[in-house]
Each structure stands twice: as C-alpha cells, then as structure tokens.
Amino acid sequence: RTGEFSDVCVVVEGEEFHLHMLPLLNASSYFRSLPSSSTEHHSEIPRRLTLHNLIGGAHAFSVAADFCYLIKPNYTCQSVAQIRAVAEFLGMAELLDGTKKFLYMNVFSHWMSSIAFLQHYKRLQSPVDVYIESRCLKVITVACTKAFFDTKNLSAPIPVSGSGASTSWKSSPSQVLTDILVRTASLPDHFVSEVVDELVNGEVNLNLKCRQGRNVKGWLDDTIISECKTDRARCWVVLCLARMLEKSVTSDRPWLELSSQYWCSLLEHVGFLLKRADADMLERLKLVNVFLESRIGGSLHELDDYLHSYKFEPNTFIALVKRFKEVEDISEQEREETATEVDSCLWQLVDADCMPSSDLFVSLIEAFPASSRKSHDLLFTAIEKLESKGPYSPEEKQNLWRLLDVQKLSPACRDAALNNPSFICQPHVLEFVLRQHSEELTTMGDENRQNLRHILQKVIRASLKLLEENSRRSKEIMELQKQYSALIGCGKIDLLQRSPEMCKPNMDPCMQAVVQDEVEEDAPSDIPAHRSTCSSV
Secondary structure, three states: OOOOOOOEEEEEOOEEEEEOHHHHHHHOHHHHOOOOOOHHHHHHOOOEEEEOOOOOHHHHHHHHHHHHOOOOOOOOOOOHHHHHHHHHHHOOHHHHHHHHHHHHHHOOOOHHHHHHHHHOOOOOOOHHHHHHHHHHHHHHHHHHHHHHHHOOOOOOOEEEEOOHHHOEEEOOOOHHHHHHHHHHHOOOHHHHHHHHHHHHOOOOOHHHHHOOOOOHHHHHHHHHHHHOOOHHHHHHHHHHHHHHHHHHOOOOOOOOOOOHHHHHHHHHHHHHHOOOOOHHHHHHHHHHHHHHHHHHHOOHHHOOOOHHHOOOOHHHHHHHHHHHHHOOOOOHHHHHHHHHHHHHHHHHHHHOOOOOOHHHHHHHHHOOOHHHOOOOHHHHHHHHHHHHHOOOOHHHHHHHHOOOOHHHOOHHHHHHHHOOHHHHOOHHHHHHHHHHHHHHHHHOOHHHHHHHHHHHHHHHHHHHHHHHHOOOOOHHHHHHHHHHHHHHHOOHHHHHHOOHHHHOOOOOHHHHHHHHHHHHHOOOOOOHHHOOOHHHO
16 A cells, blocks of 8 residues: 555546555456456556546545555545445445445434434535435434324423523423424425425324424424524424424314414414525415415414414414405304404504504404494504504594594593594594583583583583694584584673574584583573683683
C-alpha cells in the first residue's frame, strides 16, 4: 500500500494512487473486467488509469483500496454512503457487505438513528441514495405507526415540582408519539412528505384515538408550539395530523363526535401558520384549512367545548359561521345557543384588537336570523368595545348600532345604550323611548307625574340634538325635528291659549301623547309647585 513496486496508477479527482494490480484483481470485479486484466497480458496493463466522475470521491476510493490490501475500513455515518457507492462501482462484494452491516447496526437499528442520519445526508445521485433513504424512511414510518397504536390517550406533559427553569416535567403517555412527530417534521421536506404519505395511507384512526382523552388541545399546543422549533416543522405536524384525520373521518354526521378539541385546535394552528408559511407550504395548508372549516362549521352546535376557548382568525371565524348557516337540520334552540357562542367569540376578537373592520363584524352578526338571539346584552358590550377601539365614520357606527334590538336589552344595558348618541339617534330607538315614557305618563296618577318630568326633559333635549345631526336621513325625521322645535319654542301663556290640537297636527301618536301630558300638567292649579312652563323644558 506504500506504492513501492507499483504496477498501476489510479487517478481519482486528480489524486494519484500507486497500487498493485494483483490485490485489485482479487477484490474488484471492475478491474477483473478490464480488457487487459488476464494474467497472460500483465505486461500490457496500462500503468495509468483515470476514473472520471467516480461517485464517492477520492477519500472513499482510498478506503476501498486499503480494503484490497486487507486493511479494515473505518466506517462513519458521514462516509459510509460514499464508501458503499465506490464499492458498488468497483464491484467489491465484501466491502458492500461491510457497509450493510454498519448501516443496520448504526442507522437502521432505531428511528432516532435513521432521523439523525437523514438530517445530514447529502444525496450522491446513485442507487445508494435509494437503498439508504428507503430503509431509513421505512424504519421511521413503522415507528410512527407503532407510536400511534401504542398511545392510549393524548395529553401534554404535567409539571411536577419546581418553578421556572428548574421545573421537572412528568412524561405524558404520548411522549414517544410527540418526540417522533417533532423529529420527523424536522427532516428535509422530501423525506417528511414520504413519511406523511405512508401514515395517511396506513390504518391509524387518529380520530378514534383522540376520543379517549379530554386533553387533546393541551397535547397539540405543547407539540406544535413548544416542541417544534421551526414554522416548517409546525406546518408538517399539522399537515400530517389533519390529513390522517381526513382519511379516517366518517362520512355521516356527527362528524366531530367526541374529538372536537382535536378538530378545532388543528384549525386554530392552521390559521396561525397560514400567515407564516411560504408559497409551497401555503397551498398545502389552504387545502387542509378548507376541509377543517367545512366540517367544523357544519357542526358548531355539536362541539364538546366552548367555541370562545379557541383563538380563530376573523376570516376563519366568518367561514365557520357561513358554513353553519348552510346547515338545515338544526333546531331553534341549537341555533340560539350557537349564536350566543358566536357573540362571545366576537367580544374576544374585539377585545384582542383582532377585528379588522366593522363590516366583518356586521356580516358575522347578520349570519344568524334576528330570532336566534333572545338577549342582545353580549352583542351590546361587543359593539361598545369595538366602537372604542378605533375611529369609525358615522355611517359605520350607525351600521353597528343598527344591529341591536332595544327591546332585547336588559334594563342596565338599555340605559347604557340610550346614552350612546349613535344608538339613540335611530328613529325606531327614539320612538321606543318616547312611547315608553308616554305610556308611563298615561298610566301614572297626577301626583306621580312630576317624577317623570326630568326624564322627558332629557329625552327631548337628546332627541333635538340627535335629530339635528341626522336630519338629512328622511323627510319624516325633518318633520319631527320641526315639531320638536315648535314644542320647545311655545311659552306657557301661548301654549295654554291654544287648543291642544293646534300643537299636534301631523304628529305621530307618540308625540301627541307627550304634548297632551304637557298641556294638562301646565293647566291652572291651586298648587304653585305643580305649575311649570314648556319653555323651562
């Protein structure tokens, strides 16, 4: 091997190897197949042989040459593939057998070893790539399948003691599954894609597995957010689990059954990753997103957890509501309960500044019929919060407050809403307020009528101001503004000298009642405390 008495010089990648033909002939079928390799033509063997573009390179050829001189190779995970490629080219069966034993003992023996090998493996563009990659991926796929079958329930690790960095964690029943999913997702894309395809085509019913525990959301959050270190790995974990779910889901409702935590948590993470994925991964996630939105949206009334416990993106949320709107066989009670859940989610989105526009908010509310909400208290708080978050035009504010039904508000919320100029300036709200106080005046006795005077004063003053701001809406409102101005402009003597009918032509019944009460109250009386003028209003 020292090169002394060499009778052949082999050149690989510019590096010369001075060797002897006899050991080469004994170990390599390639050298035996050379035209001048027979013993009677030894003198005609070319003294210089160049191996162009030898896969594996000069270092791997040096190991193969040493093996011809019975020097035991020193295999490593970094060099075994190159040595095997050179051994295949030179036709060295014993060297091939040595690389096979090394691979099975150090690479194919465990899924962790296979993943670690593939993470740093550089393809040689030779049959060696197929040999090594296929066996590594088979080991990983079998281990993933076994982990899914062996996992009894899904849950995140539970802290046992300590705090902060010193916290010790108790291994969850699904720790092995978590580890193998996270490590597999960290592989290059072409490897992960093959493993995912094999798992999807397998017989693992993950939907059934998720029904065995109530901690599915915690497990998914821990696996995707905490364990995965890159967005690429998070995308692959979500894609794998979602595609497996799509493969095993039933075609009959209820689709979600007892595992809605799993469905909704996956959709939650998909919505987050859609904003961070590249173009290739974005297309994959969009397909999964459409599938999850369709199934979850059609089963909003069947969820086993509160809808507001998930942080859906606004666009995702409105897609769910639209899909739910298309479902026909839903009872009124289920629709009402779902509407309440949607209102709770809207409040959270508004509070977290996740509502991009008032139009989106309006479309979510109008997705449900007006009869599906018996109370508008939660809707009122959400609109009030949204209005305080950012500048909105008067038209946008009117569109928001128009969603509220004043008769479906509790007394406390109604009083708060009536103090909002954008809400009370609506004609139907104003009519409701005036009619309510007019009816109260009608039913009360003379001795209690003074108690409502301050209420009417506030109502009339607010109405004047708000009608002035919104007088351009319609001719009816403009006429009502004139009537209010005439009412306030009349003095006590002038009003008493007129017949009540003179002050209420063209008035609506509500205003007629108010004017009639004011005239009766200002009639001559022996009690000075009860005398008042309209001008004081």
